[in-house]
Amino acid sequence: MSFAFWGLTIAMSIAAIGIVAIPLFSGKPRFSAATLLPSVLIPLVALGIYSKLGSPDALSVNGSRADRSQVGTNSANGGQSNKGTASVASLVDGLEERLVQEPNDADGWILLARSYEHIGSRAEAIAAYDNAKSLGKTDPTLDKSLSGETPAQKPPVSVAGPSLRGRVALAPDVAAQVQPSDTVFVFAKETAAQRMPLLALRKPASELPLTFELTDAQAMVPGSHVADYEKLVVTVRISRSGMAGDTLNGFEVSSKPVSPLAGEEILLLIEGNSSGDLPMGGPNNE
Missing domain, CATH: 1.25.40.10 (Tetratricopeptide repeat domain)
Incomplete structure (x- = not known):
């Protein structure tokens, strides 16, 4: 930036000197107002520029300060x-x-x-x-x-629909015969004699005694809902083969008809005398 300033100043000075010197060396020194005016104005313009800007080196400094000031202003406004x-x-x-x-x-x-x-x-x-x-x-x-702790939040409100829930337990003599690898089937029908279950759940025997809940998610018939039925019978069966149709030593028990809307907890106890006649267990509200 300083080289450009001084270059311009020198060029203007040379031009002013030339305007005066050329007529002198030509042997015909004829000076008029038009001739003298540029020679006077050019130095004055150069001096005016210098007085306005001051040191040419200061131009770049002032410019950088202005840039920083503008950045600061933009940041504040941003x-x-x-x-x-x-x-x-x-x-x-x-x-x-x-x-x-x-x-x-x-x-x-x-x-x-x-x-x-x-x-x-x-x-x-x-x-x-x-x-x-x-x-x-x-x-x-x-x-x-x-530590990742957040303010205590209220537990979500349950929006679950009607369901059949309860517990399955084994009598001591039955527990002695059941292996952890056996399978427990929990299913619901309109009657105990009905062949096709409406709801079904499969659990490993290693989880016994266990709790269960039959909801629309366990529906065997697409589009059916637990609430569609006035009463249902819940049956529990133990299978060694893993097939729902096979019953280990007749270890099977069914509840009496229960309303899915009642909210009762069903206790199903498989006892040693359980056989193909499907003895009925009663609902327990405990």
Whole structure:
């Protein structure tokens, strides 16, 4: 920028000198107002430019300052969040440097952890807080935020529809004969004699005694719903082969007809005298 300024000044000076010198060397020094006017104006213009700008070197300095000022203005207008984040980031840099020199400053590690958390650097925040804790300094707010705890929330309201729920247990003599690899089938029909179950659930015998819940999700007939039936009979069967049609030693029991809308808990106890005649177990509200 300074070379251009001085080059322009020198060129203008040469032009002014030429306007005066050429008539002198031509032997016919004829000066008129038109001839003298440029020779006077050109130096004055050069001096005016210099007085306006000052040192040519200052032009680039002032320009860079103006750029920084404009950037600062744009940042302020762009939002306080960016400005705040930049300030915290600057604080983090300074804290890191200081803590390298003073690693036993527990309060400094706490402040660094908070700063890291503010700018979203969770891993670094945890590491900084661990350093503070190793020095015997803790902070309840950081404990909660960095451990992933969130404010207590209300449990979701259940929107589940009608269902059949209950428990299956084995009498001691039956339990002695059932192996963990056996299969427990829980299914519901309109009557015990009905061949095709409406709802079915399969569990490993290793989970006995177990709880169950039959809902629309276990429907065997597409589009059917538990609420469509006034009463249903729940049957439990143990199978060694894993086939629903096979019953191990007649270990099977059915409930009396139960309304899916009643909300009762059904207790089904498989006893040793259970046989193909399907003895009925009663609902238990305990």
